[in-house]
Amino acid sequence: QVQLVESGGGLVQAGASLRLSCSLSERTGAFDTVAWFRQAPGKEREFVAATRWSGTETRYADSVIGRFTMSREYAKNMLYLQMNRVKPEDAAVYYCALKLLFDSVLSTTASSYGYWGQGTQVTVAS
16 A cells, blocks of 8 residues: 655745655556645645656646646655745645556546545645
8 A cells, every 4th residue: 555645835925935745655657647636625626736657747737837846756756846936825735646557648636546645734824
């Protein structure tokens, strides 16, 4: 059972930057999909970004394009989400997720991911 642990959340001023990390307990396949989602109070879990461990493709939600960058260190089983020019609407609990087996299209649907971390809170002060 793969375990995911997020870290790096906290209080950030609007317009500032924050870097989230996600550590996986073991390495999975190069073509598995890893992703970031977020969930604000009273809202559904929302796709943020996804990539393959191989790094061959990355997909972002429209709301974060140009501000957030997802990266990974496959050899270290680490994921990152660099959040720049943070906005109040970015405040949420951020989750990393893993989807095993190759998928021709990077999934933006939370239900397709089988492994999740416990989440890390991001609070934005305006």
